[in-house]
Amino acid sequence: MTTLADPEPGGRPDDLRRVAALTADLAAQGVHGIVLAYVDTSGVGRVKAVPTARLESAVAWGVGMSPVFDTFLADDSVVTTDVLGSPDGDLRLYPDLDHLVPLAGQPGWAWAPVDRITQEGARHPGCARTFLRRTVADAAERHGIAFKAAVEIEWAAGLDSAPAGEFVPAASGPAYGAVRQVELSDYTADLLAALAAQGVDVDQIHPEYAPGQFEVSVGALDPVAAADRSVLVRQTIRAVARRHRLRVSFAPAYLPEGVGNGGHLHLSCWREGVNLHAGGDGRYGMTAEAESFVAGLLAHLPGLTAVTAPSPASYLRLQPSQWAGVFTAWGRETREAAVRIVTGTTGRHHEDANLEVKPVDLAANPYLALGCVIAAGLDGVASARPLPDEITGDPARYGPGEAAALGVRRLPRSLPQAVEEFRADEVLREALGPVLADAVTAVRLGEAAAVEGLGPVQVAAAYRWVY
Template sequence: MRTFTKDDVLEQAQEYNVKFIRMQFTDIFGIFKNIAITVEELPKAMEGRIRFDSSVIDGMVGNREREICLHPDPASFVIFPWRPREGAVARLICDIVNPDGTAYECCCRNVLKKVVTEAEAMDLRMMVGVETEFFLFQTDDRNKPTVLTHDTAGYCDLSPVDLGENARRDMVLTLEEMGFEIGSSHHEFAPGQHEISLKTDDALSMADKLVTFRFVVRTIARRHGLHASFMPKPDNNLNGSALHIYQTLFQGLENTFYDPRNPGQLSDTARHYVGGLISHAPSFAVLTNPIVNSYKRLIPGDLSPCYVAWSTENRNTIIRVPANRAEETRVELRNPDPACNPYLVLAVLLKSGLAGVKAKVQPSRPVSDNLFALSPAEYRTRDVLTMPQNLEKAVDLLKQDELIIKTIGEELTHKYITAKQMEWQRFQSHVHSWELEEYLPLF
């Protein structure tokens, strides 16, 4: 993360003719929001004196909302490249604090910062890389999104088959202008599906990048007349979209996951970290896979990352350890989807991994074959769990995990669970098109 001060922000705002600043923050579900101010209000904003109602963070309105404040992070200041240079628009990502300056208990960014501080006390630093998948859909004559893909291309196809190449190029260029380091971009398996990978960064910076990434990708897609969707499974006949999260713990400049003396050149720390993730994965599923639709992607299948196990080669386990070694040794979590709140997800991943390291949790043996291809008898002997198969079950598992609840806080957990239970109830009470197609002709 770059070093930037309040004075630096004020100077750059003046130097680049900034007129409007978007004070950006996320609610407990990871939805990016903002309050826009003019540059004349920037000195006041930098002092944390922009106030608003807590309901916008909590995701619901009750009768006990209170006043909270935006506390901007100077390091997050950036000017939007797609807006005019005269009267430019910039942004600041903000923490949420109480009027007395203490952290608001439902500030997701602060949840992650606390776990990062815990790792630092152990002389460890989490580094994260991601691959984010999304769809580009056509819009209708009222500019509303459809599920009609804009091309029929497949994995790594080129133009003219890949009709999203120009939009994806503009997304990458815009992100790079905003300080992102892009690893690669390409067309994914399904028609209209794309992937952009972000190079490794520290955990807090990566969470900031991910919420910004979704905002930028959707903005640039709109300028191309398309709708960018991060919905996990937007169509029955298309592959789902994933958020693959690559994790490493560094001690100074040393990758603690690498040990050339151990089998597979994986250190004990790496194995214990994997053990921690496996121990808590079903419980944090409601965070990594946060909506009803998420579980349509986790149905058991050849490529579905739904089995709570790890492998160095298998892609239907939730954890894979890629072949890279030395300073590139890392652990990949494959089940998260891009609808998640990255602050909460990275917080619980790091906390679970650290718990595994502290307790020296040994993971089960790595899986080398396709679990989906096993017979029921073979599957039972492997003692491998699957991830929860719906949102209701995921919520129940979260309620039982004290470590995850403690990590995100009891107040945030209560509000998150309440909202997810209401979401499940709305889904359950709604008559879906499948029911009409299946039953209406018969009954």
């Protein structure tokens, strides 16, 4: 389980007691440096690194980094809010020792996620990981609900020898095809070995639909650990690919047309070890609270899209009839609905039942995405919001009148539209707090302005190798 306590200047006592032994063990394994990793508001992974010998100092006093990165865009330009975007100030990055792991794909290095606090020792209001930790802790305190979560990871494997900036698929086989698996079997076998060495339990790995595309599904953890794992797995996929002379893209649309890369979220609510999505009196075994959680999620999906689909390239992917879930609808195993209810197979309902949120891609900061999804669902629980009727098939078939009667609404078609919905969603903005909510708005509008006037080909190219 993830430590939910905030870092402390001078170090948390438990961390200080074990860091010396941990440092010695890492050094004995040939680890020379520690990657300190976090994800910015635009969804870009940012890092600092320290020599292994400096880990104890980092645990006690943190590592400095400017708060300006909270308003970086994907192209490394900077936007501002009333409190963020200035060159002034400093923050301290504190590694979470519970999730520190030697990197099998990068020998000589270990990796740890960080929380960020101010130099005065207070929570940094722009820290996405801290936001998710706080959301999970509040859910337990106010509702007695805990969560299990996982993030699906899709990526495109391209040839590193391709012309600069271009994508040439590294495998030529058909979607889900045995040919593609054979063509990249050495790479994927090494990837599985690296993930296993890092303690990541993999449920499945397979070729996906788009050219050169693969997907890996990993085991569920508490939400903070699940977000950490999403970042770690992508670091590993990329590192192992480089050893095979491949280049990978997690961008939502690495090509201007087609299904693109998703980052679907799986989530289940639990109370005292009991899964609220199974064994209840509601539809498909859901309890009343699980139904209301789904209803809350559906109600806030338009505003949520600014968090879960944060890039202009996201809207090349979010198209009807491509399993992207672009309508506010739910259904059991309905892959065109924005929320898919997964009951699990007979004999596994109580362990496996969960919901899948589909309009999510890997440009999303996973800490922000999971935190906002939880906040939206809990708003439904708090108000006992009724769950609307289930849909089956493709919601794109409904005419305007029928869709309105069913409560089926098309999600935003562009990033500016998503920002409008987000600005109008008081629940999401309150959950994030004013500093982080304003950062989300400023960064999204900055991204939209950066590609204004560009067509799909140029938008896809602009983000292809950022994520």
